Amino acid sequence: MNDSVWQQGWWRNARHAFSPNYAPRAREEEVSLVVLHNISLPPFEYGTGAVEKLFTNQINPDEHPFFSVIHELRVSSHFLITREGEVVQFVSCDDTAYHAGVSSFQGREKCNAFSVGIELEGCDFEPFAEAQYQALQPLLTDLIRHYPIGAITGHQDIAPDRKTDPGHFFDWARLQAAGFPVVR
Template sequence: MHTKDWQQGWWQAARRVDSPNFAPRAADEKISLVVLHNISLPPFEYGNGAVEALFTNRIDAAAHPFFSILTELRVSSHFLITRKGGAVQFVSCDHMAYHAGISSFRGREKCNAFSIGIELEGCDFEPFTDAQYQCLSKLLKAIAAAYPVEAVSGHQHIAPGRKSDPGHFFDWARVYGCGMEVAVGGS
């Protein structure tokens, strides 16, 4: 992908922070899904750099008791949208980020292989900000224009019973009209 908005899978509107936690996509793999998540580290705390530290393998176990269970994780997402509406990109969309884990979409297992992951800074228990929805809309439209994505879904929909994000406070109506189907039914 090489356009004005994209350079080798990197969205030019996002701040780039490279994560080592990715793998090449299969050469013939079609990116057909966007998966929405939420994240706060520690839970219910925002804007402290901990998510970036987690996705770049720099989480400090001594910084908070919760972090001790995260130090061995090697996870990432393609994007993080902060509470203030800023976008950070960790992995090129041309590569596979480690965001979905055990998952299935429409009968197809291992969603990491064919999806783009977007983390929203937040949790299951409070609403997301208007700035986040504005950034998410812009990002989804840019993805839809650049990649053959068919649907956007939640982590809760591709890993039911295992994951609950982006959660019941996420306003799915705000992502309609972004150039892809909103798939919030069963996997």
């Protein structure tokens, strides 16, 4: 077990930006799933810092018309990987982040309760950056070493009627070839 990179559910290799949008994970729940997402704010724009502002409840509704629609959302993910490969952590993996919404994985409802959410800065319509894959793989490796994770899947797979992310440009074969437990 590689505990030296973890401190109370916080990955030491990430920049930490605390989100208030979480709940304590139930004691009987173990982190057994990783859910991959994509996000860009405003839509299809990168490097704006707006995702971090959304997850920390600091988004300004006057900065962009789309922000006036989402500024009251109270959502979060455990991690964000920017296009440049920076990993930002918002919620301890020992807690529940609000990333999956109404969801089901292999018959289990409410995936937030037993999963870690990783947002990749991007959209459904273009490939992710090489730097993101280079940052994602060590994060996944350390998650699997520290938690009893049995599967990695996409938001589109746990909420197929609502979500399409991370989208068809995400390179699932790359994760499989690296030995990660991808379940689609």
